[in-house]
Amino acid sequence: MTFLNELVEKLGRPAQDVRAEHLHEWAASIPGTVRIQDAQRRCRCKIAGVIQNIRIDPREGSGSIEATIFDGTGLLIVKWLGRQKLSGIRLGAGLILEGTVGEGRAKHLQVLNPEYQLLPAPEHG
Amino acid sequence: MGKAPAALKRVMLGRPMSSGELGHTLLPKGIALPVFASDALSSMAYATQEILLVLALVGVSALSLVVPIALAVAALLAIVIVSYRQIVRAYPGGGGAYVVAYENLGFTAGLAVGAALLLDYILTVSVSITAGGDAIVSAVPSLAEHKVALTLGLIALVTFANLRGSKESGRIFAVPTYGFVVAIYILIVTGLVKCVGGCPQAESAGEHLEAESMLTAFILLKAFAAGTTALTGVEAIAEGVPVFRFPQSKNAAATLGILGVLSISMFIGVSWLTDQTNVVYTEEATRTVVAQVANAVFGGGPMFYVIQVLTALILILAANTAYTGFPVLASILAKDKMMPRQFRSRGDRLVFSNGIVILAVAASILVVVFDADLNKLIQLYLVGVFLSFTLAQAGTVMRWRRTREPGWQRSALINAFGGSVTGIVLVVVILTKFETGAWIIIVATPVVMYLMRAVYTHYTYVGDQLALPERKPLDRRPGNAHFVILVGRVDAAAARAVGYARSTRSVDVSALTFDAANHGSWRRLAPDIPLETLTVKTHDALLARLRERRASLPQNDFLTVITPEVLKGKGLLEIIRHPGLHRLKAKLVKESDIQVLDIPLVATDIDPAVDQAHEPARHHVVVFISAVHNAVLEAIEYAETLRPTDIRAVSFGLDPDETEQLGDRWLEARVPHPLEIEESPYRDLGESAVRYIKRFAPDGVNRVVTVVIPEFIVRKRRHQVLHGQTALIVKRRMLFESGVVVVSVPYHL
Structure with a gap:
């Protein structure tokens, strides 16, 4: 029966978990990058993740756009000030960025105005 | 969801797929042909038989008229294919009849084609799978009693396969479709060779037929209308242009041409063999015409079974095209506010699950109501096909007149001619099949149109309120x-x-x-x-x-x-x-x-x-x-x-x-x-x-x-x-x- 339980456990595993694992592998395969859970504050880091959330805030001066990226280990906010649109910033797109890690709203890790590179969605299948 | 139900769903339907996995793979001609042509080619499995069934009313002497009627149907097929090659050129973005009609002829024409196509997809599933069941019953006659259950089982199978969705489907299509084409050619060539020294005779040859009617023009038209089932599925390529490799329109037009050559030669070949082997086909027959011809030519044996298996497979694949077409059409209609917006949402496996389930249920109901009887179901079939042929071509003529691209006059002329011919055939189909079942579609189409209009009115009202x-x-x-x-x-x-x-x-x-x-x-x-x-x-x-x-x-x-x-x-x-x-x-x-x-x-x-x-x-x-x-x-x-x-x-x-x-x-x-x-x-x-x-x-x-x-x-x-x-x-x-x-x-x- 343990075999059966294991099988049920394996097949019934939420797709989210499987995806997180897959994203972790994907991020780890990009040379020179740090996992988000290991990123220290104030480090100048190269980080890769998938855009999971896009936030536009019309209040802040000339506006701001934020993307929250996920690499299977944690969430990081990437913030661009002074603009309300960035081409290519789409949900599910892969993002490799390099910048100094700081702290943003609600104590989330945040990188301000980083250099970045967009990749197609790193999906499996 | 609990672990165990989640595991069950996983086994039945497969791993949930994330939206990013929705990729577009472009098909080369060699794969696109089987993907889009299986529906059109599969009608060869029953088109000749439908002609024969009508001629049987006049008696054995009328049966040899099958060849000239088949030639007339083949000419019609050629006209439609040539015309559709122009549509493919005009609509590189995929000229589904609905899109063409809505864009050029207005809302009501769009509604009509939308409703006709929805009903038609449902009928494609019931007709094709029932015919596939017939092919299986021809090979294994003992299954005849369980015909309805067999057909419903096949529908369930195709439904599950589609709910899983599959990227491999292109290759899955290729083997049976090409296999079917090759097998039918082998049948025709073997038949030709054997006929040199006197044709082998079918098992039903010489059966006596009670003449129920005189040979009238009406009977001839009716036989012709029955034969036009050979045209079903031709429009699929025009709808699928966007998934062709570049240059898309050119490749799609070429594929249409190949389809035309294959369909016409197979149809004429089988009809000729039917005549030569003197097949007599009535509603009581347990074996299909193709099965009888194959049995006569090969004298039973493995090739007979190969043909039955391939026929059943290609018919199931034809039903499968409807499973691709119906949900996509429903989602387009939902986007245009003509159907409930739930048809736009993709399920766990990225397919439009709601559309797939509705299609399966509707097709199953038809199979049960008509007792899995192909000859009854097929009476309902052609109205929608020819309505959408006609409106799509008429719409394209309007488009040519508007855009006036170089050489538009020639294209417009071809489409106008094609549209007029299919329009006439539509009238013939309605007249000859009205009593035997077409009336159901003539009643149902406006009802569906009315419902779609009501949905449209509601969404438009809501949209205005929220603006x-x-x-x-x-x-x-x-x-x-x-x-x-x-x-x-x-x-x-x-x-x-x-x-x-x-x-x-x-x-x-x-x-x-x-x-x-x-x-x-x-x-x-x-x-x-x-x-x-x-x-x-x-x-x-x-x-x-x-x-x-x-x-x-x-x-x-x-x-x-x-x-x-x-x-x-x-x-x-x-x-x-x-x-x-x-x-x-x-x-x-x-x-x-x-x-x-x-x-x-x-x-x-x-x-x-x-x-x-x-x-x-x-x-x-x-x-x-x-x-x-x-x-x-x-x-x-x-x-x-x-x-x-x-x-x-x-x-x-x-x-x-x-x-x-x-x-x-x-x-x-x-x-x-x-x-x-x-x-x-x-x-x-x-x-x-x-x-x-x-x-x-x-x-x-x-x-x-x-x-x-x-x-x-x-x-x-x-x-x-x-x-x-x-x-x-x-x-x-x-x-x-x-x-x-x-x-x-x-x-x-």
Whole structure:
């Protein structure tokens, strides 16, 4: 029966978990990058993740756009000030960025105005 | 979902796929041909037989007319193929008959083609799978008794395969389709060779036929109309142009040409062999015409079985084309507001699951009603096919006249000729088949059109109601918040409700109860909030009371009813436990302009040390939205009256292009709050909403999250199906999240 339980456990595993694992592998395969859970504050880091959330805030001066990226280990906010649109910033797109890690709203890790590179969605299948 | 059911679903349907996996693979001609042509080629399995069936009414002597009639049908096929090659050129973006007709001939023509095609796809499934069942029965006659069950089983199989979806489908198509073509050619060539020394005779050759009718022009037309089933499926390539490799139009046109050559030669070949082997076919025959011919030519043996198997397979694949076409058409119609919007959502496996299921159910019903009898089902078939042929070609002529591209006159002439011919055939089909079944489609098509129109009218009305420019609510001063707490018992949930109401700094908070015994403990909990006992202890009295209160307040103020509730456990049973309360809440939201704010508290989460009407220190309000319109602005306005720490709108992104537009609309609406678009990779909004809310780590005491759900309230109950149950699904998932308060803001349409 343990075999059966294991099988049920394996097949019934939420797709989210499987995806997180897959994203972790994907991020780890990009040379020179740090996992988000290991990123220290104030480090100048190269980080890769998938855009999971896009936030536009019309209040802040000339506006701001934020993307929250996920690499299977944690969430990081990437913030661009002074603009309300960035081409290519789409949900599910892969993002490799390099910048100094700081702290943003609600104590989330945040990188301000980083250099970045967009990749197609790193999906499996 | 529990582990075991999740595992079962996983085994049956496969791993859920994330939206990013929706890729477009472009097909080379060699793969595109079997993918799109299986429907057209498969009709070779029954087209000759249908001609023979009509001629049999006149007697054996008339049977050799099958060849000239087949030649006439082949000529028609050639005309349609040449004409469709022009359509492919005109519509490199995929010229589904619906798109062409809607664009060039207007709304009603679009409706007609949409309805005709939907019915036609359903018939394609019933006809093809029934014919596939016939091929199997021809090989294994003992299955004849279980024909209906066999056919339904095959439908179920194809349905499951489609719910799983598959990227490999192109290659799966190739083997049986090419196999079928090769097998039929072998049959024809072997037949030709054997006929040199006198043709072998079919098992039914020489059977006596009772002449029921004279050879009249009507019978000839009827036989011709029956033979035109050979044309079904030709339009598939025109619809699929976007998945061809570049240059797309050229490749699609070439594929159409190849299809034409294959279809015509196979059809004429089989019809000729039928005549030479003297097949006699009546409704009582257990073996199909192709099976009889194959048996005569090969004298039984393995090749006979190979042909039966390949015939069954290609017919099942033909049904499969409908499984691709129907859901896509339904989603396009839904996008054009002609069908309920649920047809636009992709399921776990990225296929349009709703469309697939509806198609399977409808086709199964037809199979049962017509007793899996191909000859009855096929009578219904051709009206939709020729209606869409005709309107698609007519539409393309209009397009040529408009665009006047170089050489347009020639193309327009070809399409005009093709359209006229198919138009005439449409009339012939209707006249000759009306009594035997076509009338069903002639009645059903307008009914479906009427329904689609009703859906369109409703969505358009809703769209107008919600359109932004009508009001700019954020220019005006938001109204005040008024709260009424419904007190069942003075418990931890009631204490949270008091803390919540106080945190909004509202000047008007009161409480209502049915039970006078609550007064003592209420005074200890909230001496500042007056509690009133209702004397008439019915929900109707309460409802009347609240409506009266609502009516006494200014229009732009909000009256919120807070319903604190201690839930015993986390099961869904909890929702059913208080049917009265839930009906009351539904009535409040639906019938009056009152917000209902749920403060649920799972018993195990109660902490007696802190659950003492504590005001939360941080209060985040999240407004779930799917578009920017008046109902959303109203919900935002409402959120502001709660005086929370912060407000944000959150939308779960399903389609990246739409989400980009949403951002633009948000900036245009000048709402002074951020908008977040959150990924929902598995398109399960409940799941994504829970994951999103968990990031706030709400504890219900110091940190509270209020989820505001703008809800459309439709006037007529039957319209509710047109608006999906997203709000309900999200609400149910939120109920058991500790520290999450859910409020519905009704917007009356």
